[in-house]
Amino acid sequence: MLKRPSITRGVPRAVNVYTPILVLGLLAFGFAAFSVILATFTGPKRYNRAKVDAYECGIEATPQPMGGGRFPVKYYLTAMMFIIFDIELVFLYPWAVAADQLEVFGLVAIVLFLVNLAVPYIYEWRRGGLEWD
Amino acid sequence: MSQFGLFGTDPWWLVIVKVLGIFVMLVLLTLFTIWWERRVVSRMQNRIGPNRVGPQGLLQSLMDGVKLALKEEILPKAAHRAVYWIAPVISATAAFLAFAVIPFGPTVSIFGVETPLQLTDFPVSVLYVLAIASIGVYGLVLAGWSSGSTYPLLGGLRSTAQVISYEIAMGLSFVAVFLYAGSMSTSQIVLAQEPIWFAVILLPSFLIYVTAMVGETNRAPFDLPEAEGELVGGFHTEYSSLKFALFFLAEYINMVTVSALATTLFLGGYLAPWPISLWESANTGWWPMVWWLLKVQIFIFVFIWLRGTLPRLRYDQFMKFGWKVLIPVALIWTIIVAAVRILRDQVALTNTELLIAGVVLILILLAGAWVLQGRAERREQQRDADRAARAERQLDLVPGAHPVPPMPSQTFEYTPRRSALLTTQATMKEAEDA
Amino acid sequence: MTEAVSDFNLGETIVFWVCGGLAVLGALGMIISRKAVHSALFIALTMINLAILYVANAAPFLGMVQVIVYTGAVMMLFLFVLMVVGVDSSDSLVETIKGQRFAGLLLGIGLGLLLTVGIGSALTTSGDIGLTAANDAAGGNVQGLAQLMFDDYVVAFQATAALLITAAVGAMVLAHRERWTPRKSQPELSEERFRDGGHPGNRPSPGVYARHNAVDTPALLPDGSTSLDSVPGPLRARDDVRDVDPADVDEIRELTKGVDS
Numbered sequence: 001m002l003k004r005p006s007i008t009r010g011v012p013r014a015v016n017v018y019t020p021i022l023v024l025g026l027l028a029f030g031f032a033a034f035s036v037i038l039a040t041f042t043g044p045k046r047y048n049r050a051k052v053d054a055y056e057c058g059i060e061a062t063p064q065p066m067g068g069g070r071f072p073v074k075y076y077l078t079a080m081m082f083i084i085f086d087i088e089l090v091f092l093y094p095w096a097v098a099a100d101q102l103e104v105f106g107l108v109a110i111v112l113f114l115v116n117l118a119v120p121y122i123y124e125w126r127r128g129g130l131e132w133d
Numbered sequence: 134m135s136q137f138g139l140f141g142t143d144p145w146w147l148v149i150v151k152v153l154g155i156f157v158m159l160v161l162l163t164l165f166t167i168w169w170e171r172r173v174v175s176r177m178q179n180r181i182g183p184n185r186v187g188p189q190g191l192l193q194s195l196m197d198g199v200k201l202a203l204k205e206e207i208l209p210k211a212a213h214r215a216v217y218w219i220a221p222v223i224s225a226t227a228a229f230l231a232f233a234v235i236p237f238g239p240t241v242s243i244f245g246v247e248t249p250l251q252l253t254d255f256p257v258s259v260l261y262v263l264a265i266a267s268i269g270v271y272g273l274v275l276a277g278w279s280s281g282s283t284y285p286l287l288g289g290l291r292s293t294a295q296v297i298s299y300e301i302a303m304g305l306s307f308v309a310v311f312l313y314a315g316s317m318s319t320s321q322i323v324l325a326q327e328p329i330w331f332a333v334i335l336l337p338s339f340l341i342y343v344t345a346m347v348g349e350t351n352r353a354p355f356d357l358p359e360a361e362g363e364l365v366g367g368f369h370t371e372y373s374s375l376k377f378a379l380f381f382l383a384e385y386i387n388m389v390t391v392s393a394l395a396t397t398l399f400l401g402g403y404l405a406p407w408p409i410s411l412w413e414s415a416n417t418g419w420w421p422m423v424w425w426l427l428k429v430q431i432f433i434f435v436f437i438w439l440r441g442t443l444p445r446l447r448y449d450q451f452m453k454f455g456w457k458v459l460i461p462v463a464l465i466w467t468i469i470v471a472a473v474r475i476l477r478d479q480v481a482l483t484n485t486e487l488l489i490a491g492v493v494l495i496l497i498l499l500a501g502a503w504v505l506q507g508r509a510e511r512r513e514q515q516r517d518a519d520r521a522a523r524a525e526r527q528l529d530l531v532p533g534a535h536p537v538p539p540m541p542s543q544t545f546e547y548t549p550r551r552s553a554l555l556t557t558q559a560t561m562k563e564a565e566d567a
Numbered sequence: 568m569t570e571a572v573s574d575f576n577l578g579e580t581i582v583f584w585v586c587g588g589l590a591v592l593g594a595l596g597m598i599i600s601r602k603a604v605h606s607a608l609f610i611a612l613t614m615i616n617l618a619i620l621y622v623a624n625a626a627p628f629l630g631m632v633q634v635i636v637y638t639g640a641v642m643m644l645f646l647f648v649l650m651v652v653g654v655d656s657s658d659s660l661v662e663t664i665k666g667q668r669f670a671g672l673l674l675g676i677g678l679g680l681l682l683t684v685g686i687g688s689a690l691t692t693s694g695d696i697g698l699t700a701a702n703d704a705a706g707g708n709v710q711g712l713a714q715l716m717f718d719d720y721v722v723a724f725q726a727t728a729a730l731l732i733t734a735a736v737g738a739m740v741l742a743h744r745e746r747w748t749p750r751k752s753q754p755e756l757s758e759e760r761f762r763d764g765g766h767p768g769n770r771p772s773p774g775v776y777a778r779h780n781a782v783d784t785p786a787l788l789p790d791g792s793t794s795l796d797s798v799p800g801p802l803r804a805r806d807d808v809r810d811v812d813p814a815d816v817d818e819i820r821e822l823t824k825g826v827d828s
Contacts, residue, residue, distance in 0.1 A: 017253045017254065017255045018255070018622060018623075019148065020151065020152065020233060020252045020253040021230065021233045021253060023149065024152045024155065024156070024230060024232075024252060025226065025229075025230050027152055027153070027156055028156070028226045028228075028229030029222065029226045031156070031229075032222040032379055033222055035225075035375040035376075035378070035379055036218060036221060036376055036379070038202065038375060039202060039375035039376065040206050042202050042375075043202070043203060043204050043205045043374050044203075044205050045205060046205060051205075051207050052207060052209055052210040053210060054211055054280070054281060054282030054283065055209075055282060055284065055365060055370050055371060073742050075294055076644070076742050077739060077742055078294050078298060078452075078647075079294075079297065079643055080644065080735060081456070082297040082298070082300070082301065082640055082644075083636075083641060083644060083735070084731070084732075084735050085304075085460070086300075086301070086635060086639065086640040087636060087640075087731065089301070089304040089305065089308075089635075090632045090635060090636055091716065092305075092467070093260065093307070093317060093709070094628065094709045094710070094712050094713035094716065095713050095717055096309075096311035096312040097312075097315060097316060097317055097707075097709050098705075098710040098717075099471060099474070099475060100315065100475075100478065100479075101706065101710060101713075102714070102717050102718060103475070103479045104476070104479050105717075105718065105721075106713070106717045106718065107471060107472060107475045109717045109718075109721050109724070109725070110717065111468065111472075112725060113724070114464070116725065116728045117732060119732050119736065120732055120736050121460075123739065127739075127743060129739065130452070130453065130456045131453070132448055132449035132453065213602075213604075216605075216608070256627060256708060256709060257627045257628050257631050260631035260632070260635065261631055263635050263639075264618075264634035264635050264639070265634075266639075267634060267635055267638060267640070268634065268638060268639070270639065271611065271638075274643070274646055275608075278646075290647070293643060293646075297639075297643060317709065
């Protein structure tokens with residue numbers, strides 16, 4: 001796939017399928033960085049103490065509590081569930097692509113895998129980890 | 134790999150032309166979509182919408198962008214500088230990058246060079262979109278964190294929890310598509326839909342994807358990260374000027390990207406829709422790009438329509454919907470599709486046998502659900518009874534009615550708690566009088 | 568792979584040195600940064616660069632999965648944890664585990680040895696058949712992976728999945744918050760609010776005399792006194808109520824003189 005002559009018909013050619021992504025990425029990054037920097041020059045600068053305070057509906061900003069405050073541990077559980085399902089997905093994809101070659105054995109293997117991963121999901125559900133309030 | 138023969142062989146100048154084309158198209162689509170959204174939502178709300186700048190107000194969003202560039206850049210005192218600056222750049226870059234593998238059309242000839250109307254493609258290009266999306270999430274969470282303010286932090290946390298919750302359902306809806314297409318490359322998936330679109334044969338997958346893509350892009354009715362009443366502007370509350378514009382740009386590009394992905398995976402990409410496909414040259418030359426654009430615009434319109442129609446969900450409802458409805462449905466549907474396809478093709482089960490097996494399975498599931506439902510109902514009844522008993526013991530101002538404060542003429546039962554309250558109030562009054 | 572050796576590829580060399588360098592920089596940055604979130608970002612940088620290296624080595628699936636799972640999911644969990652435990656808390660420099668430096672050193676050397684021996688033996692003993700041949704045998708890179716995971720090594724695969732599940736459930740058990748009472752419904756909450764004589768309607772709104780539109784300024788009552796009720800509870804609780812300037816009160820008295828109240 002990568003072995004192509006770099007010069008054909010006298011025109012320099014892209015080396016492989018990933019180089020266009022690099023070019024697009026450079027352009028997008030350049031544009032975004034340029035915009036961010038540009039704004040510091042184009043905008044006015046009128047200092048006001050209230051402007052640089054954290055936004056809070058016109059009152060003195062609530063001081064950030066020590067240690068950044070406490071957040072529901074639910075977010076952590078959500079991320080944990082996400083990891084499990086993400087891994088599940090990542091293994092489902094190659095199986096889906098090759099399903100026809102893997103035949104029934106592959107189907108059994110993947111269903112077993114899914115059942116396996118359903119354990120924490122059902123546990124979470126029963127434990128009420130999926131309830132938000 | 135012969136199927137990717139034409140990808141990665143473009144001359145450098147063509148790569149640059151394509152990159153610039155995608156970049157300009159995305160920027161223009163963003164400007165257009167913002168204007169289109171404002172006009173359409175206005176119609177739905179009996180207003181006119183922006184109609185002053187340019188014909189029909191078309192230049193409105195461009196002017197808004199210029200205006201933002203001329204606004205003062207505010208760097209909050211509590212912000213973590215480096216991260217605060219890099220967050221919008223990550224968001225915008227990731228948004229542009231995801232478009233690299235979207236096919237706009239078949240192979241055409243540009244200045245004598247045969248090339249597909251697609252920047253690039255490789256065997257796992259759909260995964261590439263997912264990967265880029267997961268990098269884009271960093272923009273949100275970092276913006277929320279680095280602002281050093283409460284609302285953005287909550288907004289960033291919420292956006293992230295939301296995006297990751299709906300990404301699962303989205304990813305699961307891809308599995309059936311990969312199964313049928315036998316490939317994870319966007320151009321191959323489009324070609325695999327030649328006789329019939331996947332939206333037709335895999336309708337549940339399509340519906341799951343469409344729901345998940347609205348959640349994934351933080352759009353109404355799933356726009357909780359920027360619930361104005363609760364979180365001001367969400368993760369970008371502390372952002373101003375062009376940095377804010379970049380977040381806005383990224384949001385709209387993401388909208389176009391998920392629409393384009395939906396088109397690619399389920400609506401046959403650039404392939405002509407049915408009545409037009411009877412015309413012989415409908416799928417040749419530059420025409421397919423028109424069909425592609427129309428299909429994407431349909432999704433964009435649906436986005437706008439949803440925003441004009443549905444109220445925002447409550448956070449718990451939203452999470453419940455994602456985790457307890459979308460994911461299990463997607464999972465079960467995926468297993469059904471896989472089992473049916475493989476059993477039919479490999480074990481050579483006839484459709485009748487499959488149907489019988491399906492009916493038996495459904496009966497078993499229904500029986501199980503019935504048993505569980507009965508248990509749940511009994512528990513519910515018990516809880517209601519407990520609640521009623523508790524309420525009985527409590528002070529009831531107007532028996533049976535919704536609790537409201539007493540009218541001056543009303544008297545009510547005297548309870549210890551109330552006496553304590555009255556004493557406190559009397560003491561406070563005394564203190565005030567003195 | 569013999570073909571790769573003979574076919575010196577400039578692009579690949581550049582990618583290797585750039586991404587490899589960035590990955591090492593990210594790893595160093597992760598250790599050096601004082602802020603936990605910065606460390607997390609540096610790991611993300613390392614992971615993305617490793618992914619690019621995988622892709623450059625013709626393993627696109629592995630590269631994408633690396634970004635999706637590690638950068639997208641695992642690092643997101645880290646960031647969540649950092650936010651849950653407090654985004655600004657810099658780590659205490661007191662080492663609580665005795666001899667952790669020594670143990671860390673030992674484990675580090677052990678890992679290094681393991682990697683050297685493992686990779687070395689893989690390089691010397693296993694005969695390579697070439698990437699193209701391996702991919703073609705299975706009909707593609709991803710198909711080949713699927714063949715290995717769901718056919719040849721299916722027991723190991725399932726066992727690893729079970730291990731993962733055990734770890735995940737363990738983490739969830741630790742993180743769980745038990746709910747002892749049933750969740751209150753909206754009518755119940757409303758009932759609770761009014762039972763103790765709660766305020767039925769809106770309180771007077773703050774700052775109504777157009778001098779200061781902030782919520783931390785109490786409203787003036789017709790007699791010129793201020794109403795603390797008009798300031799939101801949380802602000803009162805943290806003693807954040809702005810004093811009303813007596814001059815303002817006088818001015819309003821002046822303005823309303825002679826006006827029937």
